[in-house]
Amino acid sequence: MPQAAPLPSLFLSPLGDSAVVLQFGEEINLAIHARILAVTHLLELQPFRGLVDFVPAFTTLTVYYDPWELSQQGTVDAYSEVVRHLEILVEQAAVAAVVPSRVVEIPVVYGGTFGPDLQEVAEYAGLSTGEVIRIHSQGSYQVYMIGFAPGFPYLGGMDARIAAPRKAKPRGSIPAGSVGIAGAQTGVYSISTPGGWQLIGRTPLRLFDPSRQEPSLLQAGDKVRFVPITEAEYLSGKEARAWG
Structure with a gap:
């Protein structure tokens, strides 16, 4: 061995x-x-x-x-x-004994106005939008660190098949909760900020809330799973209440 x-x-x-x-x-x-x-x-x-x-x-x-x-x-x-x-x-x-990882499920509505770059990512990868969603949501992602913006998770483990380059021209403002791809990385914008990632969806969860005892929803060492939801579920806020 x-x-x-x-x-x-x-x-x-x-x-x-x-x-x-x-x-x-x-x-x-x-x-x-x-x-x-x-x-x-x-x-x-x-x-x-x-x-x-x-x-x-x-x-x-x-x-x-x-x-x-x-x-x-x-x-x-x-x-x-x-x-x-x-x-x-x-x-x-x-x-020391290994500390078990916490698994955090992040609900995401993919495509449409919530993920305006999903089609572009699919075309770059030579896949359908449905395949990109399936691959992205079936992955298990390791939170390596929090940085760039408060509560922003740096995730490892994205499937190379859906890797896509950053936007040639960054957006001036990206809504909080936007799920994006940049190169071989995926991540979630924790606050509204400029950025150049390809946006494929959005979560109703607040990844950063200074009023909480733990402002950042995610911590280094957590594992993340993205769970597809419908636009109606996103708009109703039902998922945001269910997941915190």
Whole structure:
């Protein structure tokens, strides 16, 4: 039985005087993503003195801290102290149990005024619009990170058959909830913003709501499934209430 390739070495480096970057590798893959999630989970469970925030990304985890608090009012070196804490967590994460992924279903009405570029994506792929919808909605997508805009998920796992280039001329405003394709990526616009993705549908869900205790509907580590709904279901708001 072939052995799994060894994971790349971890590198820690300062980012200014109040953050440290943990570099887990150079490639976007599930193994590196799992390591980042494991350390993130332990940071949530075991926050150290002076911890301010942490931001997981494709291959890195950036940890922000209060240098004055962490240095115990200047009695110890803050950077050395944060590195010490993080190295302990990395060791613990290497043997920690895998945290189950949360599966989030996102209802989507495809095509029409809600997905004005569905036909263009289908023509580029040499498929029918129905085939694009079927392929897109049958996929299982990994949330690697949240970024670009508040609550915007970077998803991995889209079928290469429906990949399509960005628009030659970006739109000045894209409605929140729009589901798009750009290259080999798919994603959901969490707020209204300019953008150049090919729009194939829209969800009634609010991916970002600052009034919620957790403003972002999705978090790194979640898995997403897109569920086709009708235009009538979208307009009635029934799906938005059912899914939150």
